[in-house]
Amino acid sequence: MTSIAENALRDTAFDGPVAFPARKKRIKPQQIAILVFLAICALFFCVPLYVIIVTSLKSMDQIRQGDVFALPWNWDFGAWWQAWDKACSGTRCAGVKVGFLNSLEILAPSLVLSIGLSCVTGYALALWKVKWASSFLFVLFMCAFVPFQIIMVPLILITGFLHVYGTVWGIAVVHAALAMPILTLIFRNYYKGIPTEIMSAAMLDSGSFWRVFVEIILPMSGNIMIVVLILQITSIWNDFLVGLTYGGIGTQPMTVILANVVITATGEASYNVDMAAALLTAVPPLVIYFLLGRFFVQGITAGAIKG
Amino acid sequence: MAVRWSRWSPQLALTPALVVTLVAFAGSIAWTIWMSFTRSRRFPDYAIDAVRPFRQYERLWHDDIFTNSLWHMLVLGIGSLLAIVFGFILAAMIDREKRGEGIFRTVFLYPLAVSLIVSGLVWRWMFNPTLGVQHFFADIGLPWIHFDWLNYPQTAMYGIILATVWQGSGFYMALMLSGLKSINSEIWSAARLDGVRFWRLYIEIIIPMMKFTFLTCAILLSLGVVKAYDIVFAMTNGGPGQSTWVPAYYTIDAYWQKANLGLASAAAVVMLAITLIIFLPLVLITAWQQRRVEARIQ
Numbered sequence: 001m002t003s004i005a006e007n008a009l010r011d012t013a014f015d016g017p018v019a020f021p022a023r024k025k026r027i028k029p030q031q032i033a034i035l036v037f038l039a040i041c042a043l044f045f046c047v048p049l050y051v052i053i054v055t056s057l058k059s060m061d062q063i064r065q066g067d068v069f070a071l072p073w074n075w076d077f078g079a080w081w082q083a084w085d086k087a088c089s090g091t092r093c094a095g096v097k098v099g100f101l102n103s104l105e106i107l108a109p110s111l112v113l114s115i116g117l118s119c120v121t122g123y124a125l126a127l128w129k130v131k132w133a134s135s136f137l138f139v140l141f142m143c144a145f146v147p148f149q150i151i152m153v154p155l156i157l158i159t160g161f162l163h164v165y166g167t168v169w170g171i172a173v174v175h176a177a178l179a180m181p182i183l184t185l186i187f188r189n190y191y192k193g194i195p196t197e198i199m200s201a202a203m204l205d206s207g208s209f210w211r212v213f214v215e216i217i218l219p220m221s222g223n224i225m226i227v228v229l230i231l232q233i234t235s236i237w238n239d240f241l242v243g244l245t246y247g248g249i250g251t252q253p254m255t256v257i258l259a260n261v262v263i264t265a266t267g268e269a270s271y272n273v274d275m276a277a278a279l280l281t282a283v284p285p286l287v288i289y290f291l292l293g294r295f296f297v298q299g300i301t302a303g304a305i306k307g
Numbered sequence: 308m309a310v311r312w313s314r315w316s317p318q319l320a321l322t323p324a325l326v327v328t329l330v331a332f333a334g335s336i337a338w339t340i341w342m343s344f345t346r347s348r349r350f351p352d353y354a355i356d357a358v359r360p361f362r363q364y365e366r367l368w369h370d371d372i373f374t375n376s377l378w379h380m381l382v383l384g385i386g387s388l389l390a391i392v393f394g395f396i397l398a399a400m401i402d403r404e405k406r407g408e409g410i411f412r413t414v415f416l417y418p419l420a421v422s423l424i425v426s427g428l429v430w431r432w433m434f435n436p437t438l439g440v441q442h443f444f445a446d447i448g449l450p451w452i453h454f455d456w457l458n459y460p461q462t463a464m465y466g467i468i469l470a471t472v473w474q475g476s477g478f479y480m481a482l483m484l485s486g487l488k489s490i491n492s493e494i495w496s497a498a499r500l501d502g503v504r505f506w507r508l509y510i511e512i513i514i515p516m517m518k519f520t521f522l523t524c525a526i527l528l529s530l531g532v533v534k535a536y537d538i539v540f541a542m543t544n545g546g547p548g549q550s551t552w553v554p555a556y557y558t559i560d561a562y563w564q565k566a567n568l569g570l571a572s573a574a575a576v577v578m579l580a581i582t583l584i585i586f587l588p589l590v591l592i593t594a595w596q597q598r599r600v601e602a603r604i605q
Contacts, residue, residue, distance in 0.1 A: 034404040041397060042414040045473065048429045049417070055432065066442035068433065121324040128317035136325075143332045147534055147582055149558040150575040153342070153568060154335035157351075177331040180324060209316035238422035240537045241559075255424045262428055263544060271432060282425045289420035293413055297481055300419060 056080060056276035063271050079272035083280060087273055089252075089260035096277045099257030103237055105168045106175075106253055110236050113176035114183060115228060119221070121180070122187025123213055127199055137188065144181040152245060159246055166248030174246050175236055183228060186302050190224040191217065230292055231299030234285040254281045336579065342572035349566040363573035373574065376552040379464055383553065384532040386468030391524045393472060394479025399509060401480070402487045412484075416477035423474065427541025430470040431457065434542075460550035463543050467551060470538060475531070479524050486520035487513070522592060529585045533578055554578050 055063065056079050057072040085095040092098070125133050155174055156165060164170035194217070202212045243253035252260075258281045262274045289296050344360045345352050356362050367373045397415055401408050418426060433439050436455035444452040456462035456469075490513065498508045514521070536555040543551045545560070552560075554574060562571035 031404055031406075034400050035406065038397070038400050038404070038407070038411050042411060045414050045418065045477075048426065048433065048473065051433055052425075052429045063438060066438045067446060068435075068439050068443050117323055117327070120320050124317040124320045130317055130321065136321075136328075139328060142586070143328060145530055145582060145586055146332060146336065147555070147575070147578045149555055149571075150339050150579045151331060151335035152559075152575075153351075153562065153571070154338045155331060158330065158335075177327050180327050181332075184324060209320065234420055238420075238424075240422065240424050240540070255422050258428070259424055259541065263541070271435075271438070274428065275432060278425045278428045282421045285420045285422070286417065289417055290413070293416070296420065297412075297416065300478065301481055301485065 052275050052279050052282075056083075056272055056279050058272050060270055060272060079270070079276040080280070082270075083261070083273045083277035087261045087277055089257045096254060096257050096261060096280055099252060099254030100280070102168075102247075102251055102257070103254040106171050106243065106247075106251070107233065107236055109169055109172035110175040111229065111232055113172050114179040114232055115225075117176055118180050118183035118228075119187050119225075120213070121184045122189075123191055123217055124209075125184070126188045126191035127194065127212075127217070128209065137185070140181040140184055144185065148178065148241060152241075156245065165246060166251065168247075168251050170246045171243055171251065171253070174242050175239070178242070179232060179235070183232070186228060187221075187224065189302075190221065194220065226292070227295045227299045227302065230288055230295050231302075233288060234296070237285050339572045339575055342568055343576045345569050347568035347572070349568065351568060363569045364577075366570060367573055367577065372549050372552060373554070373557055375549065376554050376557045377577075379551060380532060380535075380553045382464050383468060383471070383535060384529055386465065387471045387475065387528055387532055388525070389468070390472040390475040391479045391521065391528060393476045394524070395483045395514075395521075397476065397480045398483035398487055399513075402484060403505075412477075412481070415480050418474045419478055421474075423537035424541045426470060426474055427538045430466065430473075431542050434458075434466055457543055458547065460547050463547060463551045467538060467542055470542060471535070474538070475528070479528075482524055483517070483520060486517050490516060519592065519596065523589070526585055526589045530582060533581050533585070554581070 051068060054070070054072055055068070057075050057077065058079075059073070059076055062070070062073050083095060084097050084100075086093055087095045089096075089098070124130060125137060130136075155177070159165040159170040159173060162170075162173065164173055198216065199212075202216045206212060206215070237253075238255065239253065240255045240259070243251075243256050247253060247256065258277050261277050262269075341353075341355070342351060343363050344355045346354075346356050346362065359365070397411075401411055434455060434457040435441070436458050439454065441452075441454040444450065444454060453462075456466035494512065498505075498512070532553075534555055535553055536559065539545065539551055539553055539556050545552045545556055554577060558571050558574040558578060561567050561574055565571075
């Protein structure tokens with residue numbers, strides 16, 4: 001009984017911040033205009049999402065009628081199943097699930113390599129005295145903007161030399177290398193904000209580079225880890241060129257399979273299957289975005305520029 | 308001993324990153340520049356072309372497809388500036404009318420979470436000349452509205468620009484919003500007291516105050532435009548004809564389709580040069596801003 005009462009109390013107590021004092025002024029026409037404008041823009045932004053969903057649920061008969069915005073006559077998930085299990089990419093007709101599994105396989109080593117590498121580098125640059133740290137940071141800042149095309153072919157040779165070309169590890173190595181500059185800068189900026197008292201206490205306590213990292217710094221970096229993790233998951237999942245260039249036949253990520261299914265398909269195009277395949281590819285990052293949007297925004301703005 | 312060991316371990320921990328920088332970035336760039344002076348075809352040929360070392364660059368210069376692709380990139384860049392304008396308008400409106408900020412931000416930013424391949428394919432489907440949005444306009448009695456831009460060389464690039472603006476506006480909105488929030492709130496109340504009209508407030512005070520944010524956005528956008536490949540591939544695959552080829556597309560094509568490493572390397576070097584030209588002002592501005600901040604502290 002008491003627990004119910006407590007819950008009720010808690011509900012009232014934690015129900016948001018103190019309510020704003022009710023405004024007596026009515027909404028001004030200008031404010032209505034702004035809200036209407038924003039709502040129209042929001043609708044425009046939603047149009048492609050709406051189109052992709054309704055198209056994937058329509059039958060080809062209805063699509064041939066030509067009304068792209070109409071709701072499906074009967075909600076049919078057949079195209080989804082077709083795209084997931086049967087759609088043809090090249091000569092192999094096993095659907096985009098192949099790409100889904102490949103992308104998952106690529107994701108794990110890529111995340112471990114890229115985050116491990118840049119986390120340690122950022123920590124060393126931020127909290128330890130390294131003579132050439134500032135010039136190295138500047139070089140990293142430059143590297144973050146290098147177009148992929150100029151290092152594409154040498155990286156093929158390097159991954160070939162390491163005997164990982166065409167495997168998930170090849171893709172992971174390239175992802176780790178490409179993401180290293182920007183992630184290092186993000187980690188370094190975050191660790192730079194750690195109070196010096198904590199660092200000097202830690203130095204007195206053990207003074208070992210790795211022990212301080214594992215026992216003190218890592219437990220403190222939960223927030224930035226989530227931000228970077230989401231940034232990396234979405235960018236690796238959405239990547240196309242790296243997967244296309246360094247992936248073998250059996251290790252193509254989902255975006256590449258999707259492009260094969262849609263663009264290089266022969267015969268009459270079945271747009272509902274195409275859109276279902278595209279939607280399935282978009283779902284994982286979208287789910288992450290809608291669940292953890294705050295961290296996603298932090299990641300992309302930090303990843304954009306914070307030299 | 309422990310102390311010395313720990314002094315060395317930061318350097319040791321930095322080794323992988325240093326190797327990546329030296330090999331995957333510096334070394335690879337140098338390798339590609341070297342290749343651009345050779346006559347390599349499918350496989351690297353390390354002998355520099357002694358007779359005409361700039362052969363590949365001359366070829367690029369005389370290749371209409373490449374010069375056109377530079378032109379297309381410029382069009383794409385100028386068109387995509389709309390994303391910054393649009394992003395600023397959205398940010399200013401959201402900032403003015405706080406109601407629904409969370410919802411609007413979520414909606415405007417979601418395209419960024421989606422792969423460019425996916426959004427390219429969706430837009431391609433909407434641009435479908437017989438079954439897409441064009442058909443919808445004809446149905447509601449507006450047959451003069453054309454929405455089959457991707458089918459014609461003259462308009463295909465505008466289709467890509469539309470998709471790019473849709474994808475990118477939210478990002479610039481997020482950057483602008485954080486810029487707007489850092490503006491001193493006294494300015495707003497002072498302006499209200501003076502009865503300054505709100506659009507004049509924006510044009511004469513707010514935008515000049517945010518010029519660095521605008522510049523940052525413009526530089527980020529240009530760097531993104533130089534790299535643009537996925538969206539072109541998904542929407543038009545370069546077509547119709549070569550009307551939507553951009554340097555990034557040309558480079559990939561020169562290597563994989565033409566099997567001409569020398570030419571691809573030269574095109575990649577041109578891309579790098581463009582990036583540097585865009586990038587240089589950014590470095591100067593950051594340096595200048597830093598000096599200004601330091602001057603203020605003293």
